[in-house]
Amino acid sequence: MTPRRQDKPGALIALIAVQSLCAAFFLWDVVMDLAPWDLRALTNLHIVIEALAALALVSAIVFETRYLMRLLRRKAHLESQVSIAAGAMAEIIETHFDEWALTPAERDVAMFAIKGFSVAETAKFRGSAEGTVKSQLNAVYRKADVPGRGALLGLLVGDLLDMPLVPSETRAAS
Structure with missing residues (x-):
């Protein structure tokens, strides 16, 4: 059985990579906005919202990556179980055919x-x-x-x- 296109995690990995680039850009922008002002820049609502949005994006990336890894481990486990069951089924069939x-x-x-x-x-x-x-x-x-x-x-x-x-x-x- 060949894997279907949507069974491959490539698209999700690419999405996480794009989100990581965006997060890096936003974090860099926040740091650049903070540089001339030091911590006084945190009184600027625009910079605070931008910093919170960047942190939320980083949190989402961490969550997505952990969830994707968990799904990939689960998929590998299920494929292993199916392989074991298929082997057992083939063994049972051959045994009965011989009997x-x-x-x-x-x-x-x-x-x-x-x-x-x-x-x-x-x-x-x-x-x-x-x-x-x-x-x-x-x-x-x-x-x-x-x-x-x-x-x-x-x-x-x-x-x-x-x-x-x-x-x-x-x-x-x-």
């Missing part, structure tokens, strides 16, 4: 069914007749002792949910 003694053609057709492809789509992908695919799917369902695709998926997902994704030694250590 059911599926032929290579039945394994192929079963994988297409699990992925949600129709009989017609599967036949097209495999270059075979729809009747052949239906026959192979029926053999898969018979060997799996399920009435159809939904039950097949339910069986596999049920086993995934019953399977601990983290080995018990790892959970005990944490």
Whole structure:
């Protein structure tokens, strides 16, 4: 699966960089306004408002950066979890296919069914007749002792949910 354009943090990083440049400019401007007047310049309402706006912008940049970092860490964690689940699902599927003694053609057709492809789509992908695919799917369902695709998926997902994704030694250590 390729990342979508909006999944990349580049635009947010660029926005934070532009805001940082603006904040640097405003802070420099406040310092330049203060230089000839020292702290007496703080009696000028314009300079006070400008200083507060610059500080608010700096605060927003700090908040945005921390929030972006937290989101990126969360995204990495979720991707890791999905990878673990996908690996576990593949392991469960292969184990069941071995137990059911599926032929290579039945394994192929079963994988297409699990992925949600129709009989017609599967036949097209495999270059075979729809009747052949239906026959192979029926053999898969018979060997799996399920009435159809939904039950097949339910069986596999049920086993995934019953399977601990983290080995018990790892959970005990944490």
